[in-house]
Structures are given as C-alpha cells and as structure tokens.
Amino acid sequence: MNQQLILDLEHLLTREHVLSRPEDLLLYEYDGSVEVARPNCIVFPRDAADVVRIVEIANRHDVPIVGRGAGTGLSGGALARHGGIIVSFARMNRILEIDIENQRAVVQPGVVNSDLSAAVAHAGLHFAPDPSSQKACTIGGNVSENAGGPHTLAYGVTTNHVLGMQLVLCDGQLIRIGGKSLDAPGYDLCGLFVGSEGTLALVTEITVRLTRLPETIKTLLAIYDRIDGATETVVEITARGITPAACEMLDGWTLRAVEAWVHAGFPLDSAAVLLIEVDGMREAAEEHAAQITEVCKLHGAREVRLARDAKERDLLWKGRKNAFGAVGRLSPTYYVQDGVIPRTKLPQTLREIDRIGKENGFEIGNIFHAGDGNLHPIILFDARDAQQFQRAVSTADAIIRFCIEMGGAITGEHGVGMEKDRLMPLLFTDADLALMRTVRDAFNPVGRFNPGKIFPTGKGCGEVRINPLPLSGSAGAPPSGPTPS
Amino acid sequence: MSAPATVHHPRIADIVGARNIITDPQGLAAYAVDAIEPQVAARPANAQEVAQLVAFAASENLAVIPTAARTQLSIGMPPARYDLAIDMTRLDRVISYDPGDLTLSVEPGIRLARLAETLAKHNQFLPLSVPFYERATVGGTLASGLDSPLRQAYGTARDFVLGMEFVSGDGALTKSGGRVVKNVSGYDLHKLFIGSIGSLGVITRINFKTFPLPSSERLFVASLPSSDGALALRQRIAASPISPSTLEILSPEIASLLFPSKAKFPSLDAARSSPSDWLLLAGISGSSAVLDHCSSDLSQLADQCDAKRSEMLSGSEREGVSSVVREAVPLIIQSSPSAIVLKITALPSDVHDVLQFVASESERYDVRPSALIRGVGVLYLFVLPDSPEAQKERAVVRQDILQAGERHNFRATVITCPSEWKRELGVWGPLHDDFLLMQRVKRAFDPRNIFAPGRFVGGL
Numbered sequence: 032m033n034q035q036l037i038l039d040l041e042h043l044l045t046r047e048h049v050l051s052r053p054e055d056l057l058l059y060e061y062d063g064s065v066e067v068a069r070p071n072c073i074v075f076p077r078d079a080a081d082v083v084r085i086v087e088i089a090n091r092h093d094v095p096i097v098g099r100g101a102g103t104g105l106s107g108g109a110l111a112r113h114g115g116i117i118v119s120f121a122r123m124n125r126i127l128e129i130d131i132e133n134q135r136a137v138v139q140p141g142v143v144n145s146d147l148s149a150a151v152a153h154a155g156l157h158f159a160p161d162p163s164s165q166k167a168c169t170i171g172g173n174v175s176e177n178a179g180g181p182h183t184l185a186y187g188v189t190t191n192h193v194l195g196m197q198l199v200l201c202d203g204q205l206i207r208i209g210g211k212s213l214d215a216p217g218y219d220l221c222g223l224f225v226g227s228e229g230t231l232a233l234v235t236e237i238t239v240r241l242t243r244l245p246e247t248i249k250t251l252l253a254i255y256d257r258i259d260g261a262t263e264t265v266v267e268i269t270a271r272g273i274t275p276a277a278c279e280m281l282d283g284w285t286l287r288a289v290e291a292w293v294h295a296g297f298p299l300d301s302a303a304v305l306l307i308e309v310d311g312m313r314e315a316a317e318e319h320a321a322q323i324t325e326v327c328k329l330h331g332a333r334e335v336r337l338a339r340d341a342k343e344r345d346l347l348w349k350g351r352k353n354a355f356g357a358v359g360r361l362s363p364t365y366y367v368q369d370g371v372i373p374r375t376k377l378p379q380t381l382r383e384i385d386r387i388g389k390e391n392g393f394e395i396g397n398i399f400h401a402g403d404g405n406l407h408p409i410i411l412f413d414a415r416d417a418q419q420f421q422r423a424v425s426t427a428d429a430i431i432r433f434c435i436e437m438g439g440a441i442t443g444e445h446g447v448g449m450e451k452d453r454l455m456p457l458l459f460t461d462a463d464l465a466l467m468r469t470v471r472d473a474f475n476p477v478g479r480f481n482p483g484k485i486f487p488t489g490k491g492c493g494e495v496r497i498n499p500l501p502l503s504g505s506a507g508a509p510p511s512g513p514t515p516s
Numbered sequence: 517m518s519a520p521a522t523v524h525h526p527r528i529a530d531i532v533g534a535r536n537i538i539t540d541p542q543g544l545a546a547y548a549v550d551a552i553e554p555q556v557a558a559r560p561a562n563a564q565e566v567a568q569l570v571a572f573a574a575s576e577n578l579a580v581i582p583t584a585a586r587t588q589l590s591i592g593m594p595p596a597r598y599d600l601a602i603d604m605t606r607l608d609r610v611i612s613y614d615p616g617d618l619t620l621s622v623e624p625g626i627r628l629a630r631l632a633e634t635l636a637k638h639n640q641f642l643p644l645s646v647p648f649y650e651r652a653t654v655g656g657t658l659a660s661g662l663d664s665p666l667r668q669a670y671g672t673a674r675d676f677v678l679g680m681e682f683v684s685g686d687g688a689l690t691k692s693g694g695r696v697v698k699n700v701s702g703y704d705l706h707k708l709f710i711g712s713i714g715s716l717g718v719i720t721r722i723n724f725k726t727f728p729l730p731s732s733e734r735l736f737v738a739s740l741p742s743s744d745g746a747l748a749l750r751q752r753i754a755a756s757p758i759s760p761s762t763l764e765i766l767s768p769e770i771a772s773l774l775f776p777s778k779a780k781f782p783s784l785d786a787a788r789s790s791p792s793d794w795l796l797l798a799g800i801s802g803s804s805a806v807l808d809h810c811s812s813d814l815s816q817l818a819d820q821c822d823a824k825r826s827e828m829l830s831g832s833e834r835e836g837v838s839s840v841v842r843e844a845v846p847l848i849i850q851s852s853p854s855a856i857v858l859k860i861t862a863l864p865s866d867v868h869d870v871l872q873f874v875a876s877e878s879e880r881y882d883v884r885p886s887a888l889i890r891g892v893g894v895l896y897l898f899v900l901p902d903s904p905e906a907q908k909e910r911a912v913v914r915q916d917i918l919q920a921g922e923r924h925n926f927r928a929t930v931i932t933c934p935s936e937w938k939r940e941l942g943v944w945g946p947l948h949d950d951f952l953l954m955q956r957v958k959r960a961f962d963p964r965n966i967f968a969p970g971r972f973v974g975g976l
Contacts, residue, residue, distance in 0.1 A: 132751065133863045133893075155755075177700045188698065190707075191675050208950045212861045212893055214663065214672075216929045216944055217954050217973040218716075222674055222707025226700050246757035270616040272639060272728025312757050314805040371696040373617040403698040404617070443698040451701075458701055462688040466961070467703045473956040485702065 033071055036092045040074050040116070043084050048075040048122070059099070059117055063164070065366050065414070066107035066449050070097070070117040077122050079197060079205055079235035086203045086233065086479075089116055095482050098229045100141060100172030103164040105367055106448030108176055108228050112483035118233060120171050126150055127236065134241040135194070135211050140171020140234050147239075156241040159186035162444070163352040171234050177226030179444030181277040181351065182308070184402040186242060188444065190225040195238035198224065201479040211238055223470070228446050229481040231474040245276070245310035249320040250338040250347055253305040253327040254298050258282060260331035261303035262377040265401040267326050268307075269374045273319055278402030279306040279351055282381075285358070285396040285409065286350075292357040295350025296343075301333075305401065306351055308344075354398045355409070362411035364420075368427045370434035371443035374404040383433050384408050391426040405443035406434070432457065447485045455487050525556060528600075531568045532558045536606070547601040549581055549971075550594035550935035557583075557601035563623075563681060563689055563720035566602060570718060571687025573600050574964050581968045582718040584625050587648035587846075588660035590932045592713050593943055596970030602718055604655055610634060611721060612695075619678065619695055620724045624655020640726040643670035647846050649839070655719045661711020665762035665799070665842060668891050670727065673710050680706035681721035685962035695723045708957060715972040716961040730761070730801030734811065735834040737784055738818040738826035739793035743767070746794040747868050749821040750891050753798060754864070756817065758810050762799035763891030764841055770886045770898065771795045773848055774840050781837055787827035796823075797841060844888050848898055849932060854906055856899040856913050856933040856941075862926035864893040870926050871895075877916040881908040897928075910937055918945045944973045 040049045050056070051072040060069040071094065076082045089096045095115030102109050111117050120141035128137040131154045136147060144165040148157040161180035162168055172178070174196070179188045186192075195209030208220040224231055255261045261280055268278065281289065281304050286297040297304055305327065309319040324335045338344040358365050372380050381397065384406070388395035399407040408430055412423035431441050431454055441447070441454045455464060468486060529537050538544060538557040547557045555578075560566045573580045579597035583589065584604045607623035610631070614620070615638035622631060628642070629650045635641050643666040646657050658673050670676065679693025692705035709719055740746045746765045753760060766774065772791055775784060788795065796818075800810040811828050818826045829837055840847065849855050862870045867889060874897060878885050888896040897917070901909045913930065918941065921927045930943035951974050958976045961967075970976075 130863075130865075132865045134754075135863070177704075179698055179700075183698065187671075187675060188700075190704065191671065204952075206949050206953065208953065210927075212863050212866075212925075212927065214661075214711075214859070214861045214894060215927060215948075215950075217950065218712060218957050219674055219707045219710055220950060220953055220957070222704055222710075223957070225704070227703055243755075243757075266616060269618060272618075274728070311759065312802075312806055312809060314809055315802055318803055318805070371694075371698055373614055373619060373696060375614060375616040400698070404696060405698045439696050440694040440699040440701045442701050443696070444700055446700055447702065455702065458694070459691070462690050463692065463702070466684055466688070466690045467692070467705065469960045470703060470705065470957070473960040474953070 036088070036094060037072055039088045039092070040072060040085065043088065044074055044076065044081060049073070059102070060110065062102045062107060062109045063105045064107045064448065064450055065364065066110055068107070068110040068112045068449070069114065070111035071114050073117045073119055075119050075122045079199065082118065082199045082233055082235050083203045083205055085116065085118060086199055086201065089479060090203070096233065096479055097481050098171065098175065098233050100169030101143070101164070101167045103168040104172060104176055104448065105369065105445040106442065106450040108446050108448040108481070108484060109172065110449065112449050120169060123235065130211070131156065133211065134243070135238060136241055137236060137238050138170050139236060140169060140174070142170050144168050144170055144173060151241055152244070155244050157244055158239060159183070159192055159242040160189045163355065170237055170239065174225050174234055174237055175227070175229045176446040177444070179400070179405065181279050181400060184278055184400065185274050185276040190222060192240045193221055193225050193237060194240055196221060196224060196234050197236035198232035199235055200232050201475050201477070205235070209238065228448060228484050230471055230484055231480065233480065245316070247313040247316040248308060248310045248344065249316050250344040251307045251320060251323060252336040252338070252347060253307065253332040254301045254334045254336070255303045255332055256301060257331060258303045258381055259378050261305050262381050262401070264305060264327050264330040264332065265377055266375055267330065268323060269402070271322070271326065273322055275307050275319065275323065275402060276310045277306070277308040278400070280304070280397065280399055280401035281306070281351065281354065282397040284394060285354060285398040288361055288396065289350045289354050289357045292360060293350045293353050295346050297350055306347055351398070358396065358409055358411070362413070364412055364414040366410040366412065366423050366427055368406065368408045368410070368430055369442045369445035370406045370431050370439060372404045372406065372434050372437040372439035374402070376437040377401065377404060380406065380433065380437060384430055387426060387429045387433070391422055393423065393426055403443065404439070428454065449484055452485060452487050455485070527572055528556060528558050528569065531565055531572065532560050536560070546586065547583060547603070549589045549598060550938065552595055552598050554581070554601040555599045557603050559603045559606050561606050563607070563683070566718050566720050567683045567687050567689045569600070569602055570683045570685070573966050574685060574687055577964065578966065579969050580966050582659070582714045584653035584656040585627070585648065585651045587652050588656060588662065591660055592971035593938055593975065594935060594970070595968055596975070604718070605653070607720065615640060618726045619697065620726050621695060622654055622722055622724070624719045624722060625653050628652050628654060628657060635726055636729065639729045641729050642724055642726060643676070644673065645842050647843050649842060654722060658710050658722065659712060659714055659719060661713070663890070663894060665764055665838070665890065668763045669759060669761040674707050676725045677706060677710065677722060678725055679723040680709060680719055682709060682717045682719045684717040685964055685966060689720065693723065697725050713971055714968045715958060715976055717967060731803055732807060733761070733799060733801045733834060734807055735829040735837060736798040736800060736811065736814045736826065737787040737829060738796045738823040739788045740796060740821065740823050741793065743794055743871050744868065745821050745823065746796045749796050749818060749823065751864065752817045752821060753814070754891065756813060758800065758813055760798040761801050762797065762838070764797045765889040766795040766797070767886040767888070768792045768794060769884070770844065770888050773851065774844055781833050783827045783829045783833055784837055787825050789824040793824060797837070799838065845896065845932065852900045854901050854904060854934050856906070856909060857931050858897040858899070858913065858917060858928050859931045860895040860897055860926050860928045862893050862895070864891070866925050867893060867895065870924065873920065873924050874917060878912050881912045883909050883912050910940065914941050918942065921945060947974050
C-alpha cells in the first residue's frame with residue numbers, strides 16, 4: 032500500500048517533489064518541540080489544485096495528512112504522529128497580492144513571516160504577529176497555531192490579523208471563508224479555523240491585515256538585581272494601564288547564556304532584565320517611556336537604558352529572539368514550556384517555578400512575554416537519559432498545573448499539538464472537549480487531518496481511527512515522545 | 517397562542533420558579549420576534565437553570581430564542597418556530613474583575629452602561645459603544661454582532677473576548693477560551709457565538725480583556741463638499757501617524773437627520789457650512805501633547821482635502837455628538853419606522869464605488885439612500901421610504917443592492933426593516949460557498965435545531 036501511495040503522489044507531483052527515503056524521513060520527524068514522529072512521505076505541492084489532489088490520494092489510501100510550514104513549531108503540530116503524508120508548503124511561498132491602500136496582503140501559506148513584513152516595509156507597513164522564529168516560520172504555520180510573539184501585547188495575535196482563507200476540506204473541496212473586507216455575514220469561520228492546529232482543513236491561501244509601522248519606537252532595557260523587582264514592575268505597568276508594544280523578561284541565567292553568544296549588551300551580573308518597547312506618535316512614546324522608567328526605578332531597577340538608535344534596538348531584540356538558539360549551545364536538549372497566568376500573579380509564579388525546578392534538580396531559565404503573562408520556562412535535560420527526560424516532562428507539567436491554579440491556561444501561543452493533549456482535561460471538562468470533538472468531526476470526520484493532536488488520547492475514546500502505515504525503511508517504531516496516556 | 521403551552525409550564529416553573537415564567541399574552545408580547553410570540557418566557561437565575569431549560573427544550577423539541585434587553589431582535593429572518601424565550605436579564609453579575617490584570621468575567625445579562633460604571637472606578641472600559649447603549653446587555657451585544665465606532669482603534673468583540681461559557685443544543689454547560697489575555701488552548705468556539713444571534717446556544721458567561729480609559733478625548737469634525745473629499749480625507753488619516761479611536765463619515769442627509777436643531781452643538785454647527793456637506797468625524801485620545809499634535813495634523817490634512825471648515829469638539833459637546841452617532845440607527849428608525857437599514861462591508865478603497873453604485877441604482881427608482889460610513893470599510897445604508905408601502909425602496913434593496921455585492925465587491929445585509937418585508941427581501945443576501953461550513957457548525961452545536969430556527973444566514 033505504501034509503495035502505491037508513493038507512486039500515486041510521484042505521478043501527481045513528479046519524483047522530485049515526493050520524499051520517502053529513510054534519510055529524508057528522518058529530517059521530518061522533528062519540529063521545534065521535544066516530540067518525534069516519522070511520516071511515510073513528504074510532498075511539496077505547488078498550488079491549491081495539487082493540495083486537493085493530495086487529499087484525494089490520501090483518502091483513497093486512507094492515510095493521515097499533516098500540513099507543515101518551516102517546522103519551527105513548539106508543540107509537535109507539524110509532526111505526523113500517526114504517520115502518513117506531510118504536506119510541506121515550502122513551494123507555496125508566494126505573496127499573491129499586496130494592497131497598500133487597504134492594508135491587506137494575500138499570501139500562500141509557505142510565505143515566511145518576516146518576508147511579508149520586509150515586502151511591505153517600503154510603504155510603512157508590517158505584518159504584526161512576530162514569533163521569535165519569524166525569520167523562518169511561515170504564515171500558514173502561524174495561522175494553524177494562532178502564533179503570537181513579543182509585539183502581540185499591543186497588536187494582537189495571528190487571529191486578530193487574519194481576514195480570509197482558502198481551505199481544502201477533507202473531502203477535497205476548495206472553499207473560501209472571510210475575505211478582504213470585514214464582517215462577512217454568518218459565523219466567524221476564520222475565528223474557528225485560526226489556531227485549529229491543522230485538524231479541520233489545510234490552508235492554501237491567507238488574507239491578512241497589514242499594520243502601519245509606528246512613527247516612533249523607544250526600546251528600554253531595565254536592569255534588576257532582584258527577579259521580584261522585574262516581575263513587580265510588570266504588574267504595576269499593567270495596573271497603571273500603560274500598554275507597551277512589548278514587555279519581555281529575561282532572567283539572569285538566560286541573559287548570561289544569550290550574552291555569551293549574541294553580545295547584545297545584557298549585563299552579566301544582573302538577576303533579570305526587562306526589555307520594554309513603547310511606540311506610537313512621538314509624544315505618546317516619550318510619555319510612556321518616561322512613565323515606565325519611573326515604575327522600573329520604583330521597583331528597584333538599578334539602571335534603565337534607552338536604546339540610542341535602531342542598531343542598538345535591533346541588537347537587544349536579536350538577543351531576545353535568538354535566546355533559544357543560545358540555550359541550545361548549553362545543552363543537547365531543552366524543553367521550552369508555554370504557560371499563561373494573569374499578570375498580577377507573575378511574582379509568585381516565578382518563585383514557584385524556581386522552587387519546582389530545585390525540587391526536581393533542574394535549573395530553569397525564564398525568558399518570556401511578561402506583559403501578557405505568557406511564560407516560557409526553559410528546562411535543560413539530556414534526552415539520551417530517559418529518566419531525566421521523563422523528569423523534565425513531569426517538571427514542566429508541575430509548572431503548567433500551577434499556571435492553571437493561578438487561573439491561567441496550558442498554552443499561550445505554542446499550541447496544544449501532541450505535547451499537551453494530555454493536559455487538556457486540566458482546563459476543559461468532558462463536556463467542553465466533547466463539543467470541541469463534535470466540531471472537529473464536523474470538518475474532519477475520519478481523522479484525516481493531523482490526527483492525534485489537541486485532544487487527549489487514551490480512555491478508548493476512539494481518537495485514532497486511521498491505521499498508521501508500516502514505516503518505510505525503518506527497523507522499528509519511531510522513538511516515542513513524552514505521551515504517557 | 518393556539519399551541520397547548522400549558523403542557524410545558526410546570527416543568528419550566530420547576531426549573532426557574534413560578535414567579536419567573538411569563539405566560540400571559542401581554543407579558544409574552546414583549547418577547548415577540550418579528551411579531552411572533554413564544555408560548556412561554558422563562559427568566560433563569562443562573563447558568564445551571566439555563567442548562568436545564570435548554571435540556572428540557574431539547575427533549576420537548578421546543579424552539580428557543582435567548583433574549584435580554586430585546587433591542588436587536590429585528591436582526592435576521594423571522595423565526596420558523598418560537599416556543600420558549602429565555603430571558604437572560606437575571607444573569608447580570610460581574611463574576612470576577614481583576615483590574616490589575618485588565619481582565620473581566622461577567623454574566624451576559626449585565627447592562628453595558630452598568631458595567632461601564634464598575635470599570636470606570638478603575639479607569640477602565642470595554643470598547644463596545646453600541647446603539648441602545650443605556651439598555652443593551654453585554655450578551656445581547658455580542659450575540660447580535662454589533663460593531664461600534666471604536667472598532668477603528670480597538671477592533672470588534674472577537675478581538676477582546678477571551679473566552680465564554682455557553683449552553684449548547686444538548687443542554688450541556690460548555691466553555692472555550694479562558695480568562696487570560698493570551699491563550700491557544702483548544703478551539704476558539706466562543707468566536708462563533710459573536711454575531712450568531714442565538715442560533716448556536718445560550719451564552720452564560722463572557723470573559724473580556726478590558727482597556728485603560730484614555731486620559732483625554734476630542735472629536736475632530738470637518739465638512740467636505742462631496743463624498744470624494746470625505747473619503748480622501750479618511751485615506752490620508754489612515755496613512756498618517758494619527759491613530760484615531762473613531763473615524764466616521766456622515767452623508768449630508770444623515771448629518772441633517774441626526775443633528776437637526778441648531779445651537780445644541782455649537783462647534784458642530786460651526787464646522788458645517790451648508791446642509792449639503794459631508795461630515796467626517798475623527799475621535800482622538802491621549803495626553804494634551806498628543807492631542808495637540810493630532811489636532812494640528814488633522815487640520816492640515818483637512819485643508820489638503822479641501823475641507824470647507826473644521827472644528828475640534830471637547831467636553832460634553834464631544835460626548836453628546838459621539839453618542840448621537842453611536843445611536844444613529846435607532847434614532848433614524850424612531851423618526852422613520854419603516855426604514856430599511858443595510859450593513860454593507862467593502863474595502864475602504866471601494867467605498868466610493870459602492871456609494872456610486874447604490875446612488876445610480878437608487879436613482880432609477882427615485883430613491884435616495886443615505887449613509888454612515890465607518891473608516892474601516894463598513895457602511896450603514898439608510899433607505900427611508902416615501903410612502904408606507906415603500907414599493908420602490910423594497911425593490912431597489914431586493915433586486916439591486918442585496919444581489920449586486922458579488923459583482924461590485926461588497927457584501928450587504930439588511931439589519932433592520934419592518935418584519936413583514938423580511939421574507940421578500942431575504943435579509944442576509946445571497947449565500948456564499950462558505951455556507952456549507954456554517955451548516956456544519958450549526959449542526960455540531962445544535963443538532964436538534966432548537967436555537968432560533970430559521971433566523972440566521974441561509975435559514976440556519
């Protein structure tokens with residue numbers, strides 16, 4: 032069956048655009064998460080018509096389909112958990128239309144996030160969602176995961192910027208939802224499909240809103256000797272009703288790791304820094320910068336630096352956005368968590384994360400979107416040590432449980448994927464999950480699209496209804512991720 | 517009232533208490549939707565009672581319409597069936613409010629105006645500046661999908677609702693989203709409820725992100741000789757560093773209808789040079805330095821677009837004019853009860869063509885529609901009949917405006933008109949291929965088709 036599947040796909044796309052050799056499959060069994068799952072093949076469609084035919088072939092062979100952008104996701108969203116076809120959108124990477132006057136763009140899903148912003152910068156516009164991986168990640172992936180980023184504090188996440196989509200449904204139908212203009216009559220289908228993690232449809236075209244670049248940007252670096260001083264600053268900035276464009280925190284451990292690599296100018300002897308950006312009209316940015324500086328000092332910032340020019344600002348952001356890369360130099364593997372809490376609970380949550388880490392024998396770094404209360408604790412571990420790996424996972428789970436106790440959520444921007452499906456019942460009741468499943472089944476009744484994601488498995492709930500194919504060219508089962516059921 | 521409604525009362529009374537059911541004709545008349553009255557109305561006290569009512573309705577196959585202030589029940593087609601009104605006004609509590617986190621959780625029956633008072637104590641607000649503001653409830657506003665002038669800066673409810681709890685068609689109390697400002701845990705089912713006019717379930721709790729109240733606000737008003745000038749000014753403002761909180765254009769007829777009397781708003785009068793002027797209104801907010809900067813930029817841009825005059829309104833006059841614009845639809849219907857009001861959405865750059873198209877089509881029928889245009893590309897088109905029968909007005913709406921959207925890059929729906937014309941007009945306009953997906957959504961939430969059957973797009 033597998034061989035026939037590959038032949039059918041090669042017939043459609045030519046051999047060049049179908050990968051199925053074991054060494055190729057290895058490259059696609061990972062994304063940015065700690066999960067691993069091997070597909071049967073990877074295909075590279077050129078347009079929506081190709082995608083339709085791929086779906087038809089998958090239906091004929093009864094195999095799963097998983098969409099994939101750049102594979103930078105952090106929850107296993109783009110992994111073929113139960114094998115099947117990975118549809119890479121790498122070739123569907125054209126910007127189809129830029130409408131400066133109306134501040135819209137129409138793109139194929141494989142367009143790289145920062146490429147779109149670069150393409151419209153000349154007109155003073157940008158695409159606002161800016162995940163740290165924006166130089167690699169694709170807008171299709173952003174849509175699937177409802178990606179965030181540092182500047183979503185003021186500008187909103189992906190769902191706030193998507194106006195329309197072209198979708199391929201699991202029966203191969205091509206359908207448009209939403210559009211360039213606002214408020215299409217009927218249900219907010221874009222609102223449902225953005226962030227549905229590839230479980231409802233494959234996205235083949237996206238219409239997005241473009242946002243005007245601010246007149247003035249001011250970037251501040253506040254330096255603290257106490258972590259509590261930094262977290263208390265965030266609490267007070269929020270409570271005072273100042274909304275910075277971004278408000279990021281790096282603790283001492285993380286900023287030392289970053290500094291050793293990026294040389295962004297982070298002070299090595301500090302306990303934490305806040306990277307805060309304000310923007311807008313010149314007067315507003317200046318006022319907010321002054322107010323924020325005052326709050327920082329009030330909470331014990333030993334110094335508040337203002338980036339003198341764009342070069343200095345870019346360097347600070349380079350430090351922030353390359354932090355995970357820097358951490359990668361310290362440890363063979365690391366686990367980036369993604370929890371959310373109410374902003375008022377930041378100080379005690381950071382203290383609790385530290386306590387949980389010590390209890391489990393891990394030093395946990397923190398680099399996160401403090402202004403949104405969106406935490407990213409980083410746990411370093413050695414994946415070759417199975418026991419340590421399990422301990423890292425249970426440590427991460429303990430942190431997420433605490434976030435939920437604080438009134439938070441299990442993921443702020445990375446998605447549930449196959450990483451947190453088992454945690455969903457911490458947040459949602461059986462009734463909540465049953466309705467979400469009913470909605471999933473309304474669009475994806477046989478589990479064709481991205482099976483094994485979002486919804487908790489186990490309990491014989493019939494989650495997996497497609498039999499995974501035997502793995503081509505692999506001796507045994509793929510290494511299994513942290514998915515105790 | 518011919519159906520044997522008495523059969524249902526005892527069980528419903530068991531759920532909500534005998535004092536909280538309405539069965540008398542006079543009482544029920546208040547719950548009429550398009551002149552169709554329910555057999556019974558029930559006033560639940562909490563989400564559990566709502567869930568029990570829905571479960572009962574599902575078991576008895578009763579058609580349910582959730583209501584609250586009943587200010588927007590004219591949206592949609594007449595219901596195909598209507599047995600039970602669930603009056604949500606007793607669910608009117610603030611469940612939790614964390615001003616330090618700028619998050620809020622409320623029951624749907626709370627009035628916007630009352631909630632605003634609570635939030636204002638902490639210098640915060642919700643950007644839902646919708647018609648019938650003093651009476652409208654939070655749940656009704658969301659279910660009706662109302663937009664507001666503040667969408668220019670803050671977006672619509674979908675941009676600041678963080679989560680909801682609701683009762684779906686099998687009577688299960690269900691939720692999606694959460695209470696934190698950033699969250700991608702599970703499907704955003706709550707977004708589907710916004711604008712669904714009660715066709716998917718009954719909202720029992722809504723979680724919001726709140727916003728800091730601006731320190732100070734002004735309203736810039738400019739008069740322009742034509743729609744072209746007004747639209748050109750809109751475009752210049754959109755491309756400038758100014759981020760207005762509201763941006764609206766009033767056609768001369770709407771401006772005259774909304775602001776008929778002289779002297780009530782002296783600065784507004786001063787900004788108008790003649791009754792044939794188009795008016796552009798831009799709300800700005802911030803510190804005095806920001807306001808000064810905006811103010812001088814706006815006057816300059818207005819000059820570049822050949823504005824005849826302009827003024828900056830503040831204080832009670834700004835508030836007065838803003839609230840009249842907010843209440844435009846109810847004010848005009850009050851003075852012209854058989855008005856047909858359409859909501860048309862288009863790209864900002866296409867608004868000019870939409871206005872031209874509507875004007876030329878209407879001219880053939882000797883009809884003169886007028887418009888309130890939001891800067892983001894949403895037009896409210898008012899067709900005010902000459903005669904009670906409104907033959908020609910109905911004809912132009914039915915044959916020309918509603919059907920022409922596809923060809924002319926806009927989408928039109930009738931948001932308000934006399935009930936008896938709805939079937940003839942087809943208020944939602946033509947269906948698009950995404951209707952297939954909407955049917956699936958409806959079936960997933962409401963498999964027995966008990967919620968507001970027939971009222972929503974395509975008879976959902």
